[in-house]
Amino acid sequence: MSLKINALTKSLWVFHAACSPCNNCDIEILDVLTPRFDAERFGIVLVGSVRHADVLLVTGVPNMKTKDTIKALHAQAPKPCLVVAVGGCACGRVMFRDSYNSPCDLDEIIPVDAYIPGCPPKPEAILAGVIKLINKVKGKE
């Protein structure tokens, strides 16, 4: 069991699920993959297909359209699949809370394992969030 968990935490394949963000969070996520921060040091790779994903990095506020999409996307990912909410929008909708097009929070649709606040969060904050996530997965079992 612990071998599985160890292997999972050492090779997190990340699927980038943009759930109507303003794009700044996405740019910061891409920064984490650049040579300066180099997330591949920890075995983190960005994958193109949700079937290969271990982690869904969700950015942005769910709106009327994307709320169903993100739910379907989570159902399509092979379990165990972790979810990380990146940015203030995904964590708690901040200023879009009262918008006509913002039906609910992300964690009311799918279970969220780690929150990375910030608007947008710095690459350092995202890496710190991933480490929090890894610790959580290790502690759970």
Place this chain on the structure above:
Amino acid sequence: MIRNLFDFLVFPGFLTAIFVGLLTGGIDRVVTARIQWRKGPPLFQNFIDIIKLSAKEIIIPAGARFTFLLSPFFGLLAVSLAAAIIGRALINPLESFLGDVIVILYLLGIPAIALIIGASSSRNPLASVGASREMKLMLAYELPFIISLITVIVKSKGALHLGSIINYQVNNGANLYSFSGALAFICMLLCAHAKLGFVPFDVAEAEQEIMAGAMIEYSGLALALFKLTKAVLLYLLPLFLIGLFWFTNANLFVFIGKFLVIIVLFVLIKNTNPRLRIDQAIKFFWGPVTICALAGLGLAILGY
């Protein structure tokens, strides 16, 4: 019987091939990272990936045919068998059987076919794009691959044993050190690169445009099997190239050195070229590469 099973399953077949292949894949990833001025993953990252993938859920898309889960096994079995045959011939050239070069040629075609079958039975439109590209790419690279192989056979006086090709080189100098041999080697190296699906020719997978294309619906163990197939190919294609072109003596260290030189060539080609479109790839293989291979064949017939 037991001996053959051991050859197939442990050494030089399945297990050795997987170990060396995954390790080579790790070297490739680290070197790629260094070229891009990064630190890169740990050397054993590919092993961790495989363990993780085999513990994950396997999702079968709605309406997929039974070949969806069958085809990864075909690919892996075929390349392991090829690895066993090539390894045996390299260890003891006298033991190889008549026509093993042709058997290997066919076995090397199977992983691509397995990928095509698996992708087209998944009912995903992007996967079918990937499958059609893989099919075109295969048609493109098989032609120069076979011509280069014929060049080698002509050079070693019509020998169809991998063993006698090796023996011929031990007695008369490596094929690589002649004009025709060098031309055929370059062509075959490029074809092997395309067989591995490395970057200038990764049209079938194309992460950025068709999201892993042919592999898009695979998850868990099935995906791990495809990754293992790639790893075994990464072990056996350099061995095949060395056996055909560059085998001069059985010194293990020299052999590992040659293996690494070929891997470095792969990594360099991979990191210095952007991806070709599928039509460009076909033009490349049927144009310059085939002409080179034919020139090599002509020189070999004339005796150069």
